[in-house]
Amino acid sequence: MKKRVLTYLKFSSLILLVIVLFAFTSKRNKQRKISEVLIEFIEEQDPYVNELMVNKLLIQNDGRVTNVGKEILVLNTVEQKLDSHKMIEHSDVYLTVSGELRARIKQRTxxxxxxxxxxxxxxxxxxxxxxxxxxxxxxxxxxxxxxxxxxxxxxxxxxxxxxxxxxxxxxxxxxxxxxxxxxxxxxxxxxxxxxxxxxxxxxxxxxxxxxxxxxxxxxxxxxxxxxxxxxxxxxxxxx
The missing domain is CATH 3.40.50.11690 (Cell division protein FtsQ/DivIB)
Incomplete structure (x- = not known):
């Protein structure tokens, strides 16, 4: 009986530890700033819009995207902002685990x-x-x-x-x-x-x-x- 109770306590402690570690990691990940912005132009197209223009479109809250916490950045909103540009046909914006913000841009032809x-x-x-x-x-x-x-x-x-x-x-x-x-x-x-x-x-x-x-x-x-x-x-x- 004591052995069964001990096993149960060990198992419960393990689950609690996993939950605590997950919560801690999640909190730190949300607090982490965007480390870098990488822009990729898909397909070989003439440069009707350049990286500087895209970076300006990515600015949030009167500051650069790299100053924004990952929990603040709403990717759908960023994509909508890029797609609304008259030189851009389509964009795909996503975050990497290392904190990079990547934007794949297809220009209009x-x-x-x-x-x-x-x-x-x-x-x-x-x-x-x-x-x-x-x-x-x-x-x-x-x-x-x-x-x-x-x-x-x-x-x-x-x-x-x-x-x-x-x-x-x-x-x-x-x-x-x-x-x-x-x-x-x-x-x-x-x-x-x-x-x-x-x-x-x-x-x-x-x-x-x-x-x-x-x-x-x-x-x-x-x-x-x-x-x-x-x-x-x-x-x-x-x-």
Whole structure:
């Protein structure tokens, strides 16, 4: 009987000790300050937002995050603050056991720059984003298009972004006085008239076929305008 009571007391003492140690460790962990902030930019992207900007977004209570106790820092709030930045698509913020605050950042991807009174980018999702103080994107310039018209022209901008041939050659998109969209090329001086933003796959296929033939014939410098707006036709205007 005494042996059983002794075993019970030892077991109870062990449980109590574990509880005390857990409470002590938990308290110390909460009181521990954030030791370091590490920022990682996922995917290889141009630096539209830099570490300094992210650090500013991480500032809490008028002080640096490294001055904040771990129990004060609310990770969801920090993520929401980062995600609200117009250059950031998504963030993932977490704490390590050693007290490091780590933030994984995915930036938004601009595919065109609109030449307006206040210039802005159009990103890969069709939304607008401001210009960056850190980096200027090498994307086609869009002229004579307002923010209200972005949904209309976006399929053309996305097509240019996704097609390696167009991405290599197209440097500008214009909306002319007739309401037709035109493309400006990097090397050649002729304009490519797309017309309305419809049947883009067929129009681009016809343009590629024309381009390859004219390249072989060494006649690309002869043209002033190449129109793709008519069904299954490429209509050229000589200089």
């Amino acid at each position: 601009p595919i065109a720059r609109v030449n307006a009174v206040t210039p802005f980018y159009v990103d890969i999702t069709g939304n607008t984003m401001p210009l960056s103080d850190s980096y200027s994107a090498h994307v086609p310039l869009v002229h004579n298009v307002s923010e209200r018209e972005i949904p209309e022209v976006f399929p053309l901008l996305k097509k240019i972004q996704e097609d390696e041939f167009l991405k290599k050659h197209v440097v500008g998109v214009y909306l002319n006085v007739k309401g037709q969209y035109e493309l400006e090329l990097r090397v050649y001086s002729f304009r490519v008239v797309i017309g309305e933003v419809e049947n883009l796959t067929g129009k681009i296929k016809n343009f590629k076929a024309f381009y390859q033939k004219a390249l072989r014939d060494k006649s690309l410098d002869k043209y002033k305008k190449v129109s793709l707006q008519f069904s299954n036709q490429v209509v050229c205007t000589i200089k």
